Amino acid sequence: MARMTFQPYPSHSSPNAEVGDAALVIRNLVKTFADKVAVNNLNLTVPKGSFYGIVGPNGAGKTTAILAATGIIRPDSGNSWVAGHPLWANPAEGTRVEEEVLAAKRSYGLLVDGLPVFERLSGKEYLEYLGYLRDIPGEELQQRIADLLQALDLADAGKKYIADYSAGMKKKILLAGALLHSPEVLILDEPFEAVDPVSGEVIRTILRRYVEAGGTVILSSHVMELVEGLCDHVAIINQGTVVAAGTTEQVRAGKSLSERFVEAVGGKQLDTESFGWLRGGEQPSARHEGQAGVED
Ligand SMILES: Nc1ncnc2c1ncn2[C@@H]1O[C@H](COP(=O)(O)OP(=O)(O)OP(=O)(O)O)[C@@H](O)[C@H]1O
Numbered sequence: 001m002a003r004m005t006f007q008p009y010p011s012h013s014s015p016n017a018e019v020g021d022a023a024l025v026i027r028n029l030v031k032t033f034a035d036k037v038a039v040n041n042l043n044l045t046v047p048k049g050s051f052y053g054i055v056g057p058n059g060a061g062k063t064t065a066i067l068a069a070t071g072i073i074r075p076d077s078g079n080s081w082v083a084g085h086p087l088w089a090n091p092a093e094g095t096r097v098e099e100e101v102l103a104a105k106r107s108y109g110l111l112v113d114g115l116p117v118f119e120r121l122s123g124k125e126y127l128e129y130l131g132y133l134r135d136i137p138g139e140e141l142q143q144r145i146a147d148l149l150q151a152l153d154l155a156d157a158g159k160k161y162i163a164d165y166s167a168g169m170k171k172k173i174l175l176a177g178a179l180l181h182s183p184e185v186l187i188l189d190e191p192f193e194a195v196d197p198v199s200g201e202v203i204r205t206i207l208r209r210y211v212e213a214g215g216t217v218i219l220s221s222h223v224m225e226l227v228e229g230l231c232d233h234v235a236i237i238n239q240g241t242v243v244a245a246g247t248t249e250q251v252r253a254g255k256s257l258s259e260r261f262v263e264a265v266g267g268k269q270l271d272t273e274s275f276g277w278l279r280g281g282e283q284p285s286a287r288h289e290g291q292a293g294v295e296d
Pocket residue numbers: 033036037038056057058059060061062063064065
């Protein structure tokens with residue numbers, strides 16, 4: 001399909017017509033750190049009920065776009081809507097309509113590494129705390145916590161401080177926190193990173209069931225095969241902007257997602273002379289010969 005060659009994703013300045021029915025709409029989003037433009041006029045529409053993959057090279061701006069679109073950090077300009085609710089009234093001034101922001105935040109569950117977590121709580125206490133914040137009734141909350149800890153193989157770890165969790169356990173407890181209130185939209189930044197294959201399969205099953213039940217999943221990943229197998233839509237982000245988006249079939253256009261990814265962001269080839277110094281333990285003799293004060 002000629003139209004799916006990697007043209008800049010179209011920009012829309014009046015999104016109102018599409019906002020209503022979409023799970024996430026991002027329009028003209030810009031976020032700069034000092035002189036680094038991390039997100040560069042990014043536009044994205046995630047249809048309700050879709051399983052949406054976001055892929056892009058390291059530093060492409062995926063995490064920054066997720067944080068700005070969910071209202072965690074303030075964009076320089078642009079706006080986003082989650083389940084129809086705008087996060088920003090005027091991002092440049094930092095103004096919001098609090099009821100809309102609350103409604104947006106209620107409607108999503110978010111997993112992003114590096115956000116503050118109360119690490120001196122056990123996994124179970126952390127989920128209980130989130131449950132109280134989300135007003136989940138006591139008995140229902142305990143049932144959900146038990147289900148999540150059991151399914152994610154965290155039942156024993158439920159008693160341990162999060163500070164003492166491994167990277168994979170921490171990822172899973174944060175995912176449990178994102179799922180706990182059964183949100184309309186799940187936004188997950190690299191949810192499978194550091195997670196073992198058994199838990200990974202459980203998570204994939206949970207997410208598939210959630211989408212079958214009407215939820216929307218938006219996940220970022222570097223694993224093309226995973227996105228290709230799981231997601232019905234995909235966006236490729238490069239240098240802070242969306243360079244291709246559509247159904248997974250459209251974006252793949254008859255090739256593997258991996259091939260399309262490399263076409264879209266540009267491959268890299270090492271010349272044959274590179275890494276001549278990497279010799280599996282064999283050291284250049286000159287280093288020892290030239291060294292003063294070394295005795296045999
Ligand atoms: N708080 C920050 N301060 C300064 N620069 C930042 C900050 N956060 C992100 N950046 C920069 O913005 C760019 C985009 O980073 P971001 O983490 O959004 O990329 P990413 O696509 O999620 O990358 P990865 O796939 O490696 O996780 C990078 O150049 C990064 O160094």
